[in-house]
Amino acid sequence: MPMLKDPSRKYSPYTPLNLPNRQWPSKTITKPPIWLSTDLRDGNQALANPMTIPQKTQFFDLLLKCGFKEIEVAYPAASDTDFGFVRGLIESNKVPDDVWVQVLTPAREDLIRRTIDSVAGCKRAIIHMYNATSCLFRTVVFRNSPQETIDLAVKHAALIRKLTDEATAKYGTIFKFEYSPETFTQTEPEFAVEICEAVKKAWGRAGTGDDRIIFNLPGTVEIATPNHYADQIEFFCTHISEREKIVISLHPHNDRGTGIAAAELGMMAGADRIEGCLFGNGERTGNVDLVNLALNQYTQGISPDLDFSDIQQCIDIVTQCNDLPVHPRHPYAGELVFTAFSGSHQDAIKKGFEHQTVRHAEARKSAEPEIWHMPYLPIDPLDLGCNYEAVIRVNSQSGKGGISFLVKQHLSLDLPRRMQISFYAVIQEISDREAREMTVEDITTAFRRTYHFGPKFAGRLVLRSFKISSVHDADILATNSVSETEDSPDETRRFDGTVTVDGVARVIRGDGNGPLSAFLDALKSHLDIDLSIREYSEHSIGEGTNVKAASYVELTEPGTDPRNKAAGYWGIGVDPDISGSGLRAVLSAANSYIGDRQLPELKLTVGYNAKSGQADVASIILHSLHLELPRRLQSAFFEVVQRSARETGGEITYDGLTNLFRQTYHYERASSRFSLGPYKFEDGAAGKRKVTATVVFEGSSRVVSGEGNGPLSALVAAISTQLSGQLNIKEFSEHSLGEGSEVRAASYIELTYVDGPTKSSAWGVGLDENITASGLKAVLYAASNTEAKVVPA
DSSP states (O other): OOOOSOGGGTOOOOOOOOOTTOOGGGOOOOSOOEEEEOIIIIIHHTOSSOOOHHHHHHHHHHHHHHTOSEEEEEOGGGOHHHHHHHHHHHHTTOSOTTOEEEEEEESOHHHHHHHHHHTTTOSEEEEEEEEEOSHHIIIIISOOOHHHHHHHHHHHHHHHHHHHHHHHHHHOOEEEEEEEEESGGGSOHHHHHHHHHHHHHHHOOOOSGGGOEEEEEEESSOOSOHHHHHHHHHHHHHHSSOGGGEEEEEEEBOTTSOHHHHHHHHHHTTOOEEEEBGGGOSSTTOBOBHHHHHHHHHTTTOOOSOOOTTHHHHHHHHHHHHOOOOOTTSTTTSTTTTOBOSHHHHHHHHHHHHHHHHHHHHHHHTTOOOOOOBTTBSSOGGGGTOOSTTTBOBSTTOOHHHHHHHHHHHHOOOOOHHHHHHHHHHHHHHHHHHTSOBOHHHHHHHHHHHHTOSGGGOOSEEEEEEEEEEEEHHHHHHHHTOOTTSOOOSEEEEEEEEEEETTEEEEEEEEESSHHHHHHHHHHHHHOOOOEEEEEEEEEESOGGGOEEEEEEEEEOTTOOTTOGGGOEEEEEEESSHHHHHHHHHHHHHHHHHTTOOOOOOEEEOSTTOSOOHHHHHHHHHHHHOOOOOHHHHHHHHHHHHHHHGGGTTEEEHHHHHHHHHHHHTTTOSOOSEEEEEEEEEEOGGGOEEEEEEEEETTEEEEEEEEESSHHHHHHHHHHTTBSSEEEEEEEEEEEESSGGGOEEEEEEEEEEEETTEEEEEEEEEEESSHHHHHHHHHHHHHHHSOOOBOOO
């Protein structure tokens, strides 16, 4: 059946109250109401699968933790389960002395007696009696006249007075009485007042303070706009007698979706108390949401006297016990309520946080309140135990402001505006391509990958070490052969450093008017990467001894039109040293620039007008082979390099350099003139060490022995027995490579060989997991490199 074109033929509107002097519209809420949770009664009866006793107990504990002092725990006469639950709370002393346990009963004698029996021994109890009072229920459901309806309520109110007096005398229980004219919102206002006056008289002991009678005026079914409910509440408050002896309680339902508004306007109209459920559970569309109401007050600077500091725990327990989810858009509690996808919203939130940080800092200086005042966020998520991770989430509708906010929150990087635009394009392309929401991990990973930020995302070029030094004009003229008549700076900066290129360590050098320009000069000179700086900015991360510098740089190719904002390459660098952060930012941008194009092979110039020296050669060996060459070995190898480079115009490639080292010193190579077989050490005479070893001399295997102050000198003595001259140790050093179970020993030894007038010296380098073995290998390799002559067998 379709909707009617003229619904007035089926539905009639509510009848407004004639309340010409209504006061509630000019009132404001300045204090919290008395809160009563009816989750365990009204909420529970609305569930397809009512809670078990363990679930109800867990829920009760949650309500206590949140701060509720009045809890409707059951309809005890409805089932043995509900009765047993109430008895269990009391008999196990789970009810704190300052908490009122409320139980519900209809106006029926047998059920009232059962209800009062359920709270026997409780310290504080509220007996909540109801009967329906509206014309619809009187005439259709119960077929009672108005007077019969009043008589029913009065008779059973008097019975409750009698039974509670007896229970107080027997158990010492303090009782309150609550009466609900059920279907109040559909009841004639004058009749609602009349029946409540009669009930108050029958109760007979309404007083002040805790002796006040509670009149609960339920919006059993929401049938009008919330202002009508407020009119009904104000009418009741102004027409009931002895108002000071009465607690006016509200029990709004949410049939029209205005339960929150009805409750708030009802409080403005004079109500003192609210009954409802956490997150709005209840019959049909639910009861009023107490979390929503309380936090509405909280955001107005009014303490609700309820604590939702861990709202996620509340959500978890409520959803588990009710087996009902909390909607993602549910006020304050839904997973999306603090989330902005829209680009304009995200930009406003980002700017709001930045402004608030400054404003709060100023407030702290003058000891003023740090007021929360944020676009789109009426409450600070931190107050509810949440964080800012979900405040901005990214999809195809998001803007650069939200994306940069997440980068700042999770990576502590405050991107320059033009870099925000650049990275926004990256995220937009990913989001459009994959047609899904971008998570924080997606965004931070994309950022790291785009700008080669972090060890896992390092690009083809990686800065390993560097030194920035001052170079005066005379040094520059000499190095670059510049005429002294040309203009030159008084002082410039020189970059000397090691950069790995596709995993290979390379030493580069450049000059400029600052560290960054000197680095760019080095990249241009050695790698043919010709870029210049268009924009640079920096800021600090952290405080005190842990502070780091974050640098941002945009590089462009020569001749780039400055109006072409899309032609640049952005980079980011973070380092404890500000120069280091800037250099890393340059390399980050350079990595984006080079992409996967082939780079020129780096070469050292060691011949005439050499640009590279002994230290450069040693640095390459250090970074490529991880060997820390002794100073004399550096000098010796540099001479080898110079001799080798004569055939190539004084130049040698990095790969050629490392291969030359391996060949010269038999490093990690199996073949040499002399090689060591099995050996054994034992104590010799006068505290010396004796070695017996199999040594292969130019293909001839011989068993030799010798003594020395240590293993190396013993082996040198043993080898010398087979030579026409004498070997001696001139220098020895060693160090470790690697860490933990991967550690190995590197040994360096220089031997001299004297055979009459013939004298020679040579170095050997040994590597082994055993430190003694590495030294012995170095001895054999060094001996092989001397001019030693083997005597015939």
